[in-house]
Amino acid sequence: MRCSLGILCLLWCARSLLFAAPAQEQKLMVTGSSTVAPILLELAKMYEKQHAGVRIDVQSGGSSRGVADAKQGLADFGMISRDLKPEDSPLEGFPIARDGIAIIVHKSNPLKAIQGATVKQIFQGKIRSWKELQGADKPIVVINKAEGRSTLELFLAYFGLKNSEIKASAVIGDNEQGIKMVMGNPQAIAYVSIGTAESQAAIGAPIKLLSLDGVPASIAEVTGGRYPLSRTLNLVAPKPVTKSLARNFLDFVRSQEAEPVIKELHFVPIVVPR
Amino acid sequence: MFLSSSLVDRIFGWIVRGAGWLSVSILGLITWFVAWESLPLFQKVGWREVFGAKAWYPLEGAFQYGPMVLGSVLSAFGAVMIAVPIAFGLSLGLHFFWSRALVGVIRQILGLLVGLPSVVYGFWGLVTLVPWINQWQSPGTSLLAAILLLGGMILPTMTLMLDQSYARIDRSAVLAAHALGLDMPRTFACVVLPHTRPALGAAISISLGRALGETMAVIMVAGNIVQVPSTVFDPVRTLTANIALEMAYAMDQHKAALFFGAFLLVVLNSLVMVGGWLTRRAGEGVHA
Numbered sequence: 248m249r250c251s252l253g254i255l256c257l258l259w260c261a262r263s264l265l266f267a268a269p270a271q272e273q274k275l276m277v278t279g280s281s282t283v284a285p286i287l288l289e290l291a292k293m294y295e296k297q298h299a300g301v302r303i304d305v306q307s308g309g310s311s312r313g314v315a316d317a318k319q320g321l322a323d324f325g326m327i328s329r330d331l332k333p334e335d336s337p338l339e340g341f342p343i344a345r346d347g348i349a350i351i352v353h354k355s356n357p358l359k360a361i362q363g364a365t366v367k368q369i370f371q372g373k374i375r376s377w378k379e380l381q382g383a384d385k386p387i388v389v390i391n392k393a394e395g396r397s398t399l400e401l402f403l404a405y406f407g408l409k410n411s412e413i414k415a416s417a418v419i420g421d422n423e424q425g426i427k428m429v430m431g432n433p434q435a436i437a438y439v440s441i442g443t444a445e446s447q448a449a450i451g452a453p454i455k456l457l458s459l460d461g462v463p464a465s466i467a468e469v470t471g472g473r474y475p476l477s478r479t480l481n482l483v484a485p486k487p488v489t490k491s492l493a494r495n496f497l498d499f500v501r502s503q504e505a506e507p508v509i510k511e512l513h514f515v516p517i518v519v520p521r
Numbered sequence: 522m523f524l525s526s527s528l529v530d531r532i533f534g535w536i537v538r539g540a541g542w543l544s545v546s547i548l549g550l551i552t553w554f555v556a557w558e559s560l561p562l563f564q565k566v567g568w569r570e571v572f573g574a575k576a577w578y579p580l581e582g583a584f585q586y587g588p589m590v591l592g593s594v595l596s597a598f599g600a601v602m603i604a605v606p607i608a609f610g611l612s613l614g615l616h617f618f619w620s621r622a623l624v625g626v627i628r629q630i631l632g633l634l635v636g637l638p639s640v641v642y643g644f645w646g647l648v649t650l651v652p653w654i655n656q657w658q659s660p661g662t663s664l665l666a667a668i669l670l671l672g673g674m675i676l677p678t679m680t681l682m683l684d685q686s687y688a689r690i691d692r693s694a695v696l697a698a699h700a701l702g703l704d705m706p707r708t709f710a711c712v713v714l715p716h717t718r719p720a721l722g723a724a725i726s727i728s729l730g731r732a733l734g735e736t737m738a739v740i741m742v743a744g745n746i747v748q749v750p751s752t753v754f755d756p757v758r759t760l761t762a763n764i765a766l767e768m769a770y771a772m773d774q775h776k777a778a779l780f781f782g783a784f785l786l787v788v789l790n791s792l793v794m795v796g797g798w799l800t801r802r803a804g805e806g807v808h809a
Contacts, residue, residue, distance in 0.1 A: 280772050308772065347714035388660040393745070395580055397769035411578050417756055418745035420766045427741075428662070431648045432655060 273492050275303045279313020279326030280402035282397035283480045286344060287326060289508050290500050297503040301492065314338065323493045328397055339486035343500055344514040347441035347477035348398055348401035348405075349464035351426070353433040356476040357382055363475070367406045371437060372414030377434065385433050390428055391415035398422070402438050405476050422513070425448075429454050440512030441469055441477075469515050480514065525708060535755070550785050553656055559781035571781075575749040577758075579767070579775040588749045590785060592757035595664060596739065597701060597732035598782075600671035604679050606710070612683035612710070614632045627768045628684075632678040643738030646670040651742055658754040662744030665753040670742050675728035684728075686720030687713065724799030733790055736761040 277287050284307035313325030314335055331340040350366055352358055358380055360504055363458060366398045367385055368374045378384045391413050392399035392455040405411060417435075422443040429435045429512035432451055444456050460475055468474040488494050501519040509516040562571065564585065574585035588796075613622050646666060655661030690713060698708045736759075743765060744756020760782050768779050 388655075388657040393766035395767050395772075395775060396768070409581065411576065411581060415746060416744060417662045418758070418766065420740065420769070424741070427644075427647055431652050432661060434655070434659060480792075485732075 260495045262307050262320055273301045273302070274308075275324070275481075275490075275496060276322040277303060277324045278306045278308055278316045278322040279324075280310040280328040280397070280480070282346065283313075283326035283343070283482075284413070286480070286509055286512055286514065287500070289512070290505050293505075293508065294496055294499055301475040303496065309423075317485065320485070323490065324497075325486065327481050327483055328401075328478060329481070330479050331481060331483070333479060337485055338483040339488075340405055340483050341497060341501065342481050342517045344480045344509050344516050345469050345472075345477055346397075346401075346473050346480055347464070347466075347469035348402055348434065348438050349441040349444040350438050350459060350476075351418060351429055351444050351454045351456055352436050353429055354402060354455050355433050355455035356455060356458060359439040360461065363406065363460050366459070367408065370406070370408065370413050370415075377400075383434075385429060385434045388417065388432055388435040389413070389415045390417045390419055390435055391501070392425070392438075393418055393420050396441060398438065401476070401478055421478055426452060440513050441474070442510070442515070444512070455492040466515055479517075534571070543583055552784070555784045555787060559777050559784050562774050562777035562781050565745075565777075568587065574696070579778050584778045584781075585747065586760075586785060588747050589750060589758050589760045589782065590789065591631075592743070593733055593761070593786070593789060594742065595760040596667040596671055596757065596759060597729050599664070599668035599753075600675055600729055600732045603668060603672035604676045604728060605721075605725070607672075607678055608679035608683055611680045612687065613713075615680070615684050628681075631677040635747050636656055639674065639735055639738040642670060642674050642743035646738060646742040654754070660744065660756065662742055662756050663754045664743065664750045664757045666742040666744075667757065667759070668737050668753070670738055670773040671732045674735065674738065675731055678731070679724045679728050682720055682724040683717060686717045690716045722786065722797055722801045726794060729793045731792060733759075733786065733793065734761060734764045740765060760789070 250350070262430050267354050269306065275291075277291070284305055287303075287305045291305050295301055295303060307326075308328060309364040310325075313327050315325075316322035317325030317338055325338070327335075327340075328346070331338070350361055354378070360379075361380075365374065365380070370389055370391070372389075374380070374387065376384060376386055389411075392402070394410060399410065403410075417428060419428060419437075422439040423437045425437040426444065431436050441456070441464055443465070444454065448456060458464060462468050462474050465472060470476045482500065484493065486498075488497060498519075501517065503518055506516040506518055522759050555569060562584065566582065569580075569590070571584050571586075574583045577585045577589070587675045609625075615627060617653045646669075650666050650669060651661040653661075654663060654666055694712050695708060703711065739759050740762045743762060745758040745762050746756040747758045748755065748764075750757050763782050763785075769776070771779055
């Protein structure tokens with residue numbers, strides 16, 4: 248009995264080895280920004296489940312790799328975590344989501360709004376006490392992000408800073424850590440993804456999202472395109488997109504079906520009606 | 522079928538020897554892999570630039586490891602220095618002084634603390650310890666917070682190891698010391714302490730290893746600024762924290778730089794183990 252079972256197993260293995268390769272596997276290659284990659288990874292998994300025989304390979308390596316690969320035809324889509332620039336010209340951009348950064352402080356902090364120039368001075372160490380901002384006579388605890396994070400990249404680019412110019416008193420990794428640190432320290436100031444900050448504040452975390460240059464930091468303002476410290480996440484491809492699989496996948500990424508996945512990852516989805 | 526006992530012994534010997542060599546070779550492979558992955562850093566940047574760097578800005582091409590090695594060493598050794606005397610006091614109390622009911626409760630608590638995940642310690646550090654230190658010295662996330670937290674993490678293991686080592690002391694030796702009219706302090710100094718020396722050495726090496734390797738809890742309380750601290754209230758970054766903070770998005774030479782940090786950690790840990798082994802050997806030499 249046991250012996251025949253073993254033989255069956257062996258036969259089954261041999262069969263799958265011989266006949267495993269499906270008649271034709273359709274492949275898509277997507278490369279680029281590590282900010283966009285998690286979105287595409289999740290959506291690719293969903294799409295592969297719905298369409299048997301389709302394989303979507305998502306590789307991160309920075310926005311510039313996304314552009315280069317799409318231009319050379321190495322990838323069907325490039326992912327970029329910024330708006331299109333003139334240099335990208337032969338490529339067409341397909342916005343899939345928006346991403347914003349909120350400046351956050353502890354809930355007990357009297358500050359409600361802040362100017363971009365002030366934020367820059369605080370992070371450069373030129374303003375060192377909350378007293379200078381009509382607060383308590385306590386030092387400001389500046390929380391910065393670890394090198395390589397896209398939030399840091401956007402923050403630096405927006406304020407025209409280099410990371411070595413920032414005088415931080417603590418460095419953290421992900422958004423949740425930054426929020427926890429601000430929760431525990433009434434003197435702290437940090438910048439985190441708006442989606443994460445808004446949802447944490449909504450469930451009662453003692454943090455406050457500061458208005459930046461007069462615009463409240465909220466998903467709604469990012470969606471409306473009014474919040475300044477934000478950017479569009481794009482897919483790029485040589486136009487026109489001819490491959491039918493690529494067209495279908497692009498429609499899927501910008502469909503209502505994909506919306507909850509993008510929201511789950513704390514980005515603002517951009518839905519394009521089919 | 523009947524196996525002769527000598528054959529069983531020999532097979533068992535092979536298994537044990539095999540397991541020993543397997544773990545040694547796994548360690549060797551890890552070291553080799555980590556060293557191999559850090560090679561691109563030196564091919565692209567060069568030895569002199571890496572060791573002469575004045576700061577850590579990997580995306581701007583500056584790779585300075587000194588402050589992080591120092592951060593790891595200071596926090597781990599500081600933690601051990603705090604934990605050793607407390608562990609000694611606790612373990613002596615457990616074994617010699619306190620009532621059986623109290624001892625039972627404390628041993629249970631210590632056992633529980635040994636198994637507590639480090640993230641729990643870290644979260645406690647972040648919401649309690651750091652704000653507390655922040656009251657007298659901003660920003661709170663500091664070398665001191667890391668030392669206190671790591672000290673708290675290694676204390677239970679250390680206490681239990683010492684506690685167990687007393688069980689090996691011949692009870693009659695202690696009684697004889699009493700009978701000879703030695704007072705309590707002298708009994709400890711002449712009878713108890715000499716016996717705990719090997720256990721203390723082992724407890725210190727294990728604790729140092731744990732403290733050097735701890736990552737999540739340290740990230741939450743140490744502040745992670747790459748700098749040589751001038752006081753215990755300054756934030757520091759340890760080698761482990763550096764890897765965990767930056768690995769997720771690192772590419773090319775940045776990634777290689779993080780692997781070199783891991784290599785330094787392996788070297789540091791090996792030094793601790795060799796140091797522990799040497800002091801233990803020296804200790805045995807004194808006894809013999």
